[in-house]
Amino acid sequence: SKKIKRFLLEAPTCGRAMDEPMDYASAGVDIDLEGSAVASLIGALSKSVRKPGTPGAPVDLPGGFGGLIEFGDNLLAMATDGVGSKLQIATMLEQWSGVGIDCMAMNVNDLLCVGAEPIAFVDYVAVPKPDPAIHAALGASLAEACRQARVTLAGGETASLPGIVTELDMSGTALGWLPKGQAITGEHLKEGDVLIGLPASGIHSNGYSLVRRIVEHAGIDYRSPAPFDSNHPNRTFIRWTEGEPTMGEVVLNPTRIYCDPVVDLLSEARNGSSFSISDIHGICHVTGGGLSNLLRLHDTLGWSIDAPLPVLPEFKWLQEAGGVETREMYRTFNMGMGMVIAVDKAHAQSITEWISHRLPGTAIVGSVTNDGHVVTHAIEGVEFSHY
Numbered sequence: 001s002k003k004i005k006r007f008l009l010e011a012p013t014c015g016r017a018m019d020e021p022m023d024y025a026s027a028g029v030d031i032d033l034e035g036s037a038v039a040s041l042i043g044a045l046s047k048s049v050r051k052p053g054t055p056g057a058p059v060d061l062p063g064g065f066g067g068l069i070e071f072g073d074n075l076l077a078m079a080t081d082g083v084g085s086k087l088q089i090a091t092m093l094e095q096w097s098g099v100g101i102d103c104m105a106m107n108v109n110d111l112l113c114v115g116a117e118p119i120a121f122v123d124y125v126a127v128p129k130p131d132p133a134i135h136a137a138l139g140a141s142l143a144e145a146c147r148q149a150r151v152t153l154a155g156g157e158t159a160s161l162p163g164i165v166t167e168l169d170m171s172g173t174a175l176g177w178l179p180k181g182q183a184i185t186g187e188h189l190k191e192g193d194v195l196i197g198l199p200a201s202g203i204h205s206n207g208y209s210l211v212r213r214i215v216e217h218a219g220i221d222y223r224s225p226a227p228f229d230s231n232h233p234n235r236t237f238i239r240w241t242e243g244e245p246t247m248g249e250v251v252l253n254p255t256r257i258y259c260d261p262v263v264d265l266l267s268e269a270r271n272g273s274s275f276s277i278s279d280i281h282g283i284c285h286v287t288g289g290g291l292s293n294l295l296r297l298h299d300t301l302g303w304s305i306d307a308p309l310p311v312l313p314e315f316k317w318l319q320e321a322g323g324v325e326t327r328e329m330y331r332t333f334n335m336g337m338g339m340v341i342a343v344d345k346a347h348a349q350s351i352t353e354w355i356s357h358r359l360p361g362t363a364i365v366g367s368v369t370n371d372g373h374v375v376t377h378a379i380e381g382v383e384f385s386h387y
Contacts, residue, residue: 022214022322023332061185065113065285065296066176074177077116081106082171085208090252091167093222096134098238098254099170100141101148102205105255106287107174108149109339112262113283115184116176118149123156123172126165130158134168148257149174182270186282186297186342193281193368194348197309198262199361200338201235202253206288207332211251214322222248228317232310234361250314258285258339261358265341268354275347275354281368282342286334291375292384294340302369305377309365312336330382342368 050057050069059068059075066079083102090099100123108118123142127134135158146153151174203211220227225244230237237249262283269277282297294303315336319329329335343351348364356362369376375384 020323021328022210022217022324023328059183061114061183065110065283066116068114068116068183070180071177073180075116075180075183077111077114077176077178078173079107079110079176080171080173081110082169083205085212086203086205086252087168087170089208089212089222089248093248093252095240095248095252096137096168097141097240098252100138100143101145101254101257103170103172104142104145104149104151104174105257106205107172108151108176109255109258109285109287111174111176112258112266112339113184113285114176114178115182115266115277115280115283116178117263117266118151118174118176118259120152120154120175121146121149121172122154123170125156125158126161126169127158128160128162128165128167130160138170145257149259150263178266179270182277184277184280184283188278189281189298189301189342189368191301191368191370192345193342194345194352194364195303195305195366195368196341196343196348196352196355197337197363197365198258198339198341198355198359199234199256199309200286200312200334200336201256202312203251203314204255204287204334204338206334208251210322210324210332211318214318214324215247215251218321220247220321222246222251226250226314226317228313230313232312234359256338258359261355262339262341264358265351265355275343275351279344279347279351280341281344284340284342286338286340288332289387290329290331290333290335290384291377291382292331292387294375295373295384295387297342298368298373300370300373302371302373303366303375304369305366305375307363307365308335308378309337309361309363326379327382330377330379331384337365340365 055071057070061068066077068075068077083099090096111118223246226247230245230250237245237253239249269275269280284293284297286293315333352364
């Protein structure tokens, strides 16, 4: 962690001269303001008309990674999300092979956080005008996404909206299921629980307003080789060029879909192996807000990341090129860890080994604390007390 701290805190800036450090808010996205807006939206919503005990009745779920509703002896889970401004880079480069995977991942990964197995997906595509070649590329990407997530593409909608949208936009909704009484809500979290980090495949699908601003500031062509060594263990790129990966290939590398191995982990736990579903106390998808997402899982407990996963090289370059403060990097990006699973200390080692056999790079990264509702990190100054 000392080496990480030295690089991140003392790295010089590069590229064009800069008056002040860049951050997500100055790039046009204010996470705190978004949180307030969402809270206002939720506060204005009325309660469900579905009566408790009937299909479709809501199930109270803290954290909000996915919504749960009753469905007989089971629960259904739903999540909806989009790809975001990462699509602007894909459109500029005319490379859409990863965007369906991004859209799928942002939804099914949230379903995993409540203990659900994703089973179906529907997509929504908005364009200024139809283009058969683009739609064919999106279809191929969605087909690969369904294969990775093990879901059925149950339908979708394409809207041509000239005058409303100026370029491609894509979002989707995922459906999952789980046995009633086996939701993972974070309510069983306790001090001493062990945090297992699952490695990210890249930037995933958050923070791209800041990414685009930094790349522009540094004067980097997305079609040129990345200005850093992008090699990192346990990941591959979707390639469309030969030689070293280009900047575009690095930043468009699709979000990792964690259904394999997490769905199998949940199934193994429910079928009574050496560990049970009661040993898995919380699952966090590290998306917008970075490590502060952990605070969504419990109202009072804290989180200590004292052995973080290695930082991916693109994040090191983004911080150096943009002069971004260290805390802002961990507030905006996943920094190499796309998912965190909190488990009972007694079974932490066996669960870590089970996952790492299927997803190399998985490791124990910290623990749950009772020192206040805060996320702390091995790097000094990286601390979050609100989401």
